[in-house]
Amino acid sequence: MLTPDAALRRILDALRPRAPLQGERVPLAEARGRALAEAVVAGRPSPPFDNASMDGYALRAADAPAPGAGLPVAFDVFAGAPADRPLPPGACCRIFTGAAIPPGADAVEMQEEVERRGRRAIFRRAAVKGRFVRAAGAELREGAVALPRGAVVDAGAVGLLAALGRTEVAVHRRPRVAILATGSELVPVDGALRPGQIRDSNSHALAAACREAGAEPTLLPIAGDEAEALDRALAGAALADVLLTSGGVSVGERDLVRPALERAGFSLDFWRVAMRPGKPVAFGASPRAAVFGLPGNPASALVTFELFVRPALRALAGLPGNGRAVLPARLAVPWAKPAGLTVFLRARARVEAGALWVEPLATQESGHLTSVTGHQALAVLPAGAERLRRGARVSAILVAPPTLDPAAPSDLA
Numbered sequence: 193m194l195t196p197d198a199a200l201r202r203i204l205d206a207l208r209p210r211a212p213l214q215g216e217r218v219p220l221a222e223a224r225g226r227a228l229a230e231a232v233v234a235g236r237p238s239p240p241f242d243n244a245s246m247d248g249y250a251l252r253a254a255d256a257p258a259p260g261a262g263l264p265v266a267f268d269v270f271a272g273a274p275a276d277r278p279l280p281p282g283a284c285c286r287i288f289t290g291a292a293i294p295p296g297a298d299a300v301e302m303q304e305e306v307e308r309r310g311r312r313a314i315f316r317r318a319a320v321k322g323r324f325v326r327a328a329g330a331e332l333r334e335g336a337v338a339l340p341r342g343a344v345v346d347a348g349a350v351g352l353l354a355a356l357g358r359t360e361v362a363v364h365r366r367p368r369v370a371i372l373a374t375g376s377e378l379v380p381v382d383g384a385l386r387p388g389q390i391r392d393s394n395s396h397a398l399a400a401a402c403r404e405a406g407a408e409p410t411l412l413p414i415a416g417d418e419a420e421a422l423d424r425a426l427a428g429a430a431l432a433d434v435l436l437t438s439g440g441v442s443v444g445e446r447d448l449v450r451p452a453l454e455r456a457g458f459s460l461d462f463w464r465v466a467m468r469p470g471k472p473v474a475f476g477a478s479p480r481a482a483v484f485g486l487p488g489n490p491a492s493a494l495v496t497f498e499l500f501v502r503p504a505l506r507a508l509a510g511l512p513g514n515g516r517a518v519l520p521a522r523l524a525v526p527w528a529k530p531a532g533l534t535v536f537l538r539a540r541a542r543v544e545a546g547a548l549w550v551e552p553l554a555t556q557e558s559g560h561l562t563s564v565t566g567h568q569a570l571a572v573l574p575a576g577a578e579r580l581r582r583g584a585r586v587s588a589i590l591v592a593p594p595t596l597d598p599a600a601p602s603d604l605a
């Protein structure tokens with residue numbers, strides 16, 4: 193059976209020819225969190241003109257008087273209103289942060305170092321050429337690449353794009369994901385329950401996870417466990433880049449999803465991974481789309497999403513890796529597990545005395561939604577191990593920030 197790492201490699205290899213998805217132009221306000229599908233070039237230098245980085249006085253460094261001596265103040269320059277004449281020789285001018293340095297001046301002295309006496313400014317120290325001057329083009333020369341293709345747009349990048357006058361930018365398209373819940377026991381969230389029925393929770397949980405991963409989910413109508421119902425439902429996924437099904441992939445007599453996917457034109461690459469939860473997970477592709485057959489148990493569906501679907505969606509969106517920190521951690525309780533399976537425990541994570549500790553949630557039952565609610569980490573227990581003692585070294589995939597040691601001093605937490 194494939195290991196989880198090998199399964200992920202197969203998925204990413206299969207997606208490589210179609211990832212990232214093509215670019216689309218979006219308004220600046222919609223670009224955050226997306227990957228650039230173009231290199232953004234500075235159309236003009238940044239800063240666009242020499243300007244003051246301090247409130248103070250601009251002067252020629254060569255005119256700088258000896259400490260305690262002064263220069264006449266020729267005029268005032270405010271941000272947004274450049275001087276209408278050059279700085280006369282042997283004079284200085286009042287200037288404010290962001291204001292254009294007038295021609296002739298090459299230094300600024302901060303006002304804390306200057307004493308003002310009427311029309312004269314008395315300098316407490318000698319000015320230094322270039323000090324407190326933000327030179328034109330010092331950050332970006334005209335024509336320089338401000339943001340390379342593939343860069344992830346964060347708040348700083350949004351600011352940079354705005355500074356360069358970009359109201360729109362090309363980013364990789366978000367993957368469209370069709371979600372299909374299968375099972376004759378399922379009713380929609382707003383439906384009435386008859387004996388033997390449960391509500392479809394997986395579609396909603398998976399849609400939330402898709403959005404968090406940067407994809408656009410659509411829910412297909414629930415399909416019962418009959419071949420025709422599955423065929424009809426799968427026809428509704430025609431426009432998707434990725435199809436997620438849940439349920440019906442294990443060995444039960446009514447587990448009809450795999451043959452239905454094959455009839456719909458998908459060829460399946462694997463349908464078992466040596467892991468718990470989530471052993472019965474399938475992956476395949478058609479020329480148009482990739483498909484993940486996720487197990488029906490709610491925790492199994494979300495854990496396999498996290499490990500396989502999330503990195504796949506990010507690759508399609510042009511985003512790097514899985515977007516999670518994976519850190520060495522210590523297991524807070526002893527744990528016994530079957531050899532041969534990698535076990536993913538949904539765990540709380542906390543930093544204590546400089547070490548990261550993972551503490552499994554009270555239930556790890558894959559049919560229980562509470563086993564996958566409020567966790568901060570997946571603790572990865574390696575396939576080779578059978579008994580792990582308290583304190584055993586494992587790795588932790590952080591799905592949320594860990595709780596910090598309350599004893600550790602911090603002004604920021």
Ligand SMILES: Nc1nc2c(c(=O)[nH]1)N[C@H]1C(S)=C(S)[C@@H](COP(=O)(O)OP(=O)(O)OC[C@H]3O[C@@H](n4cnc5c(N)ncnc54)[C@H](O)[C@@H]3O)O[C@H]1N2
Nearest residue numbers: 373375391392393394395439440441442447487488489492
């Ligand atoms: N003989 C075996 N039986 C099972 C095996 C096995 O290896 N041999 N594997 C078990 C494991 S592990 C899992 S996980 C499940 C996966 O089975 P399926 O993917 O075929 O899922 P179903 O049987 O359809 O459903 C399992 C469970 O989940 C509930 N479910 C299904 N869909 C939803 C939904 N949309 N929302 C909420 N809950 C859902 C369903 O009612 C079942 O209780 O197979 C084990 N069996």
Ligand code: MOO
Nearest residue numbers: 469470471492558
């Ligand atoms: O993996 Mo099943 O996924 O253990 O419940």
